[in-house]
Amino acid sequence: MATLKTLEVSQAEMATEYLKKILLAPVYDIAIESPLTPCDKISARLGNGNQVFLKREDQQPVHSFKLRGAYTKLSNLPASQRDKGVVAASAGNHAQGLALAAHKLGVTATICMPITTPDIKVDNVRRLGADVRLIGKSFNDAQSASIDIASNEHKTLVHPFDDPDVIAGQGTVAKELLQQNHQLDAVFIPVGGGGLLAGMAVYLKQLRPDIKIIGVEAEDSACLKAALEKGEPTDLEQVGLFADGVAVKRIGQHTFDVIKQYCDDVITVTTDEICAAIKEVFEQTRVIAEPAGALSLAGINKYCQTSQGNEQLAGILSGANMNFHSLRYVSERCELGEQKEAVFAVTIPEEKGSFKRFCQSLGSKVITEFNYRFVGKEQADVFVGVKIGGTQERKALCQKLNEQGFVAIDLTDNELAKLHVRYMVGGPNPNSAQERLFRFEFPEAPGALETFLETLGELWNITLFHYRNHGAAYGQVLAGFEVDNDEQLAFFRHLKALGYKWQEESQNPAFKAFLSK
Structure with missing residues (x-):
């Protein structure tokens, strides 16, 4: 019982001390x-x-709350320690806060930052007059370096979070918050x-x-x-x-x-x-x-x-x-996070009209992305993004596609697919002798893709298709077709009938380097 009572008193004293520090912080x-x-x-x-x-701590002079803790710590340092300078490790925001606080108080600041720190933060710290040293790939690497510098150069280490004065400075956010809305x-x-x-x-x-x-x-x-x-x-x-x-x-x-x-x-x-x-x-x-x-x-x-x-x-x-x-x-990535978009890998038959039948199976749903590259005569693997209304609708759509004879795999939660594979669907066409490549501007309107497929997709084999909806008035589409020499006149007549802005890219060096044999 005595141990418990001592622990309770210790916790109460700790809380009271922090409350006092927060109320007196000179932020x-x-x-x-x-x-x-x-x-x-x-x-x-x-x-x-x-x-x-x-x-809105983004409104602070360094666009972050970190200024509060850094200034509180420096203000509480004895003059003898300030004179020798301070050192800190930071991924960026503590660095900017400490640099400005040091500038305000006339203290020399050395900041160790991981090499992965965004340029905007590194540049801002240097602009505020601090000595920036890019060390290591993580905060822990930079922190170890800052400890060594503190010891070797007799500087005071200002920890970005694990320090009572820094904690108290950050606590002033709570003081304001209750004053602004106590309910x-x-x-x-x-x-x-x-x-x-x-x-x-x-x-x-x-x-x-x-x-x-x-x-x-x-x-x-x-x-x-x-x-x-x-x-x-x-x-x-x-x-x-x-x-x-x-x-x-x-x-x-x-x-x-x-x-x-x-x-x-x-x-x-x-x-x-x-x-x-x-x-x-x-x-x-x-x-x-x-x-x-x-x-x-x-x-x-x-x-x-x-x-x-x-x-x-x-x-x-x-x-x-x-x-x-x-x-x-x-x-x-934002619409995936909002559960407004789903991405699937879908296997469809490699035959004329299969793209159109697949699009029709999606009903009225808006296609946000479509990646395809011809790889063989039997079937095609398509990476497709679709606008949805939530998780349940996503699951129902995947089930519907499988019930209609396609093989659909939900990749919405697959990090590899979202981060890399969506950009890597492709490779050289093994039968590329008659392949022509075109870039199109699609109007972002219902039926635009279906019109394209009705005009061209049922007459010529589509060998490549890439589309991503970016919310603009027009979508950018890259498409490849197998066009025999004796069909070229008819093909270009259909291109004209389509009515979309287009440009041929068959001789583009990027196409020749990565997507053409």
Whole structure:
């Protein structure tokens, strides 16, 4: 009994100390009180009386909440330690926050960053005057280097999350949140190393014990989930790098000690679900959240699939330092995450009219992608994307295709298919002597593909077909045909009758190098 009582007193003292640190944190010397944005579009989509709000930490001077913890830590350092400079490891946002905080306080900062860090974050840190050293492929590699530098160069190590002052600085987000809406039912907080979750949870639970605190992790970087299952921080074998801001192999010890006491649940989300959330954030706010920044909304979306509704839900939009080139990937994956698109591998007979019969079997559904390359005389394997209305409709469509004589395999949850195979359907045509290649612009309207197949597909064998819907007025299509020399005049007459803009690409060097014998 004495041991339990001592433990209870220790936990109470820890919570009180954090509360004091949060209330006294001098973050507003450099940070702003970020707005809490009502998300009417998202709330309407979720329905069931739910109201969604986003705490806009993307509006901070470095477009991330990390500035709060970094400045709090530096402000509390003795002058003797400040004079020797500080060092930190970071995937990017802590680096930018620390660099700006150091600049504000006149402190020299050295930042160790993984070589995988997006250029936008590296450039911003250098622009703020910090010495950037790109080391290793993961946060852990950079962290080890920062520890060595701290020892060898007598600098103070500023940990990105596992430090009481940093945790307290991040906790100021919770202080603002309750002032802006004290009636919240649940708060969704992104988790990397756990600094934001720990700081916010210890504050919120002391003032509102009834509020639900839910951590949200990327499925491929779920170090908190692993720690909770084992009962202590544990190393993941590897982490995914898409959500680089939360790509942490091991939860912090200080953060875990707080989180295990005050966090009610942890939700993990897939890459596709994160991409869908990035799209939703943009449609609601016209801000492009970075993957880690959109985690909380992805968690809200997943939570609302099973919740009772009529709740006020807040998510922390923790950052907007998106690498611009990642947008191509996000665009490809967001509708899969929204359960609005499914992708299938379908085997169809290699005969004239089979494409048309396959399209007719899809009914009125919009085809978003169609990849095909002739490989033999008996059957054809097609990679196809289709707009759907949810998981049940996807399963029903797969069953329908198989019942109608096709062999259909659902690849919607197959990472290899979505990441690589969709771009690799093809190879040289073994019978390419009479093959002609054309690029078309299809109007994005119902029946456009069927019109194409009726005009050309039943008269000439289609040897290649690639189409991807990108939401524009016209879709880009690449198609190949077997056209004998004595059929060329008739073929071009049908091309003219089709009425679509086209251009022949039979002599294109890319076609000759990869798709033609």
